Amino acid sequence: MDEASPTGALSGFRVLELGSLIAGPYAGRLLGDMGADVIKIEAPDRPDPLRTWGQAEQDGHRFFWTVHARNKRCITLDLRVPRGREVFLDLVERSDVVVENFRPGTLERWGLGYDVLSQRNPGIVLARVSGYGQTGPLAGRAGYASVAEAVSGLRHLNGYPDQPPPRIALSLGDSLAGMFAVQGVLAALLARTASGRGQVVDVALNEACLAVQESTIPDYDRGGIVRGPSGTRLEGIAPSNLYAASDGSWVVIAANQDTVFARLCAVMGQPELADDPRFADHRARGRNQDELDELIAKWVSGQDSSTLVDRLTEVGVVAGPVNTVAEVVTDPQLLAREMIVEHYDERFGAPVRGPGVVPKLSATPGSVRSAGAPTPGAHNAQVYGDLLGRDVAELDRLHADGVI
Structure with missing residues (x-):
């Protein structure tokens, strides 16, 4: 050089x-x-x-x-x-x-x-x-x-x-x-x-x-809300969380947009969830976040992580594995x-x-x-x-x- x-x-x-x-x-x-x-x-x-x-x-x-x-x-x-x-x-x-x-x-x-x-x-x-x-x-x-x-x-x-x-x-x-x-x-x-x-x-x-820090200040200023830690997810944004696959690996699924959520429901074999009043739109899914995470976690637990990510990606659901640096350095993308x-x-x-x-x-x-x-x-x-x-x-x- x-x-x-x-x-x-x-x-x-x-x-x-x-x-x-x-x-x-x-x-x-x-x-x-x-x-x-x-x-x-x-x-x-x-x-x-x-x-x-x-x-x-x-x-x-x-x-x-x-x-x-x-x-x-x-x-x-x-x-x-x-x-x-x-x-x-x-x-x-x-x-x-x-x-x-x-x-x-x-x-x-x-x-x-x-x-x-x-x-x-x-x-x-x-x-x-x-x-x-x-x-x-x-x-x-x-x-x-x-x-x-x-x-x-x-x-x-x-x-x-x-x-x-x-x-x-x-x-x-x-x-x-x-x-x-x-x-x-x-x-x-x-x-x-x-x-x-x-x-x-x-x-x-x-x-x-x-x-x-995005909306933390206006959330407090106009709503009196003191945002706090929410673990592996964001409060009110669902589904967007970590889920454990059958091989013990963690997979992130981000399907909080209505159209993407409908695709997730279809691949889960439960298309009716997309029209369920508990999950039919963004606000409803946020209110019922715990229940929805439990349903998805149960389904993911029966899937191999690699196969699961491929299936979700094919149908347009945003998902990916939680990689260590050992996977990162060989990532083809x-x-x-x-x-x-x-x-x-x-x-x-x-x-x-x-x-x-x-x-x-x-x-x-x-x-x-x-x-x-x-x-x-x-x-x-x-x-x-x-x-x-x-x-x-x-x-x-x-x-x-x-x-x-």
């Missing part, structure tokens, strides 16, 4: 990524997938902890890194010292976007607030991801995805009534914030085409978690859509499979062009030499002084 000349919709745009762990690096990954030249900056003495995250490990190498560091060039730079800050501003002059997920005020303490960045480059877009945003009474408080999911009300909606609300086994709040950050960056770049000026994209973890792709991991010395690129663009598709650099600063000579014109002697001095 020619990492300096990627292809894709964002080819020609340069991103400086200052973030660590999930939210900032995820935003950088998404921009890199679409062709941006993403330069990941790590402190010389404190590399991104993401290098040590993940469950799979071989010879001290964790493979989470290959996902969120892909399509990036990695350099080291100490922004806490004046010489490091000056080098950074030289990079800002030649870039379009800066992504950071420090606690609010950190860049300002280093003398690198948006006012300083925009003086050096009026078109720079600064994407800032934090726990509670850059303003407000809690702005200075540290934030993590797990807490953001809780304080936003998202965690309260998960699990079963009268049980502790569990988390999904991912840093969901970080990923949501990263996606909203990218949305903001793209909007800011589009606005820049008219104004010539960049702006700040301010994303809070708790707000990203709140933004996906995902493979056909290039959603299971290889990253060549230099440190591992072999390809490592990971998730593909979303969304698919017809004319300027994104791509996975490289896995993450094996060591911090692997691209120092390339970036500082080719982009900034620093010679070898100067780079040696900066390295000896701990600046890079």
